[in-house]
Amino acid sequence: MPQLNPDPWFAILTFSWLIFLIIIPTKTLNHIMPNELTPVSAEKHKTESWDWPW
Structure with a gap:
């Protein structure tokens, strides 16, 4: 089964993390x-205080 061969997937993993x-x-x-x-x-x-006119 090719899924169990870690060689290409490990290389892809390391290059993507790099x-x-x-x-x-x-x-x-x-x-x-x-x-x-x-x-x-x-x-x-x-700063100057402002006196309100009311």
Whole structure:
């Protein structure tokens, strides 16, 4: 019975896991943040209270 021969199926399993673990994450991580982040200044903005007219 050919289903009991593990040689081709084990190779297919290992190559598919190599693709899932090595190739696909590197391709997807390149698209997550294509632009570099610029740091935001840490200065606090002045907030003024607003008196309601009623």
